[in-house]
Amino acid sequence: MGAKTEWGLMTWPEIKRAADEHRTVLIPAGTVETQGRHTAIGFEHILPQRLALAVAARTNAVVTPVVPFGWSADFEDYPGTISIRPETLAMLYEDVFRAVLSHGFDHLLVLATHIPNQPMIEQAAYKLRREFGIRIVWTNPGQLANVMLQRLAPNADAVQGHGGEPGVSLGEFLAPGSTVFEGMEPNVTVPEFGGFSLKRMAPSFDGFPVGLPLMLQDVSPESSGSGDPSAGTAELGERIFDLMADYVTELVNAFAASNTRVS
Numbered sequence: 579m580g581a582k583t584e585w586g587l588m589t590w591p592e593i594k595r596a597a598d599e600h601r602t603v604l605i606p607a608g609t610v611e612t613q614g615r616h617t618a619i620g621f622e623h624i625l626p627q628r629l630a631l632a633v634a635a636r637t638n639a640v641v642t643p644v645v646p647f648g649w650s651a652d653f654e655d656y657p658g659t660i661s662i663r664p665e666t667l668a669m670l671y672e673d674v675f676r677a678v679l680s681h682g683f684d685h686l687l688v689l690a691t692h693i694p695n696q697p698m699i700e701q702a703a704y705k706l707r708r709e710f711g712i713r714i715v716w717t718n719p720g721q722l723a724n725v726m727l728q729r730l731a732p733n734a735d736a737v738q739g740h741g742g743e744p745g746v747s748l749g750e751f752l753a754p755g756s757t758v759f760e761g762m763e764p765n766v767t768v769p770e771f772g773g774f775s776l777k778r779m780a781p782s783f784d785g786f787p788v789g790l791p792l793m794l795q796d797v798s799p800e801s802s803g804s805g806d807p808s809a810g811t812a813e814l815g816e817r818i819f820d821l822m823a824d825y826v827t828e829l830v831n832a833f834a835a836s837n838t839r840v841s
């Protein structure tokens with residue numbers, strides 16, 4: 579039997595041995611928010627957790643328990659969303675990263691689905707670089723899934739979106755039966771808001787993105803999403819997930835061989 583890979587199932591001597599062996603630690607993180615009308619609320623933390631476990635089985639990395647909560651201010655109007663204030667989230671990330679580093683690990687890779695969480699991860703990583711002299715690395719499985727969808731689906735541009743693809747396919751593959759397939763049709767979003775053009779709910783002016791504190795209710799009040807959920811299948815989700823696992827496995831292997839200590 580090989581070494582354990584799940585942090586929560588390891589004993590403290592096993593954790594110490596893993597640190598002495600300089601095993602990479604994967605920290606999955608996500609959020610709890612609406613994914614349109616059809617995909618489970620927890621998709622964005624289920625994905626990085628399952629991806630981390632799949633990659634650990636290939637690489638002997640260690641996977642911490644998932645950090646499920648994120649900052650989802652624009653989704654707060656919809657039932658089920660659990661949004662954490664940015665300052666609280668930044669402290670949570672810092673404390674998790676600090677604890678792992680304090681046990682002697684020097685290769686931390688965060689799999690963080692949910693773009694709004696990234697500034698808080700960066701904040702913690704820079705602070706701990708100064709304190710521990712170690713570089714933490716992070717990547718976004720959600721954005722990686724979009725890249726893999728483009729490779730596999732000829733209609734990717736038409737179906738991609740929050741509440742559409744690839745979330746529906748991945749969600750049904752990772753948690754069979756969690757998807758509500760009844761009544762699926764393309765999500766409807768308004769083309770403009772407050773004088774700004776919108777594409778996949780992102781505002782822009784004259785082709786250049788601008789920041790705007792939009793709520794999802796402002797741009798997709800009925801669909802609560804964008805893209806086309808009806809294109810999703812568990813089979814496509816499995817193909818996307820396999821490509822994601824291949825990529826992250828290569829990333830972990832390269833990262834494990836790198837020097838993360840600041841000279």
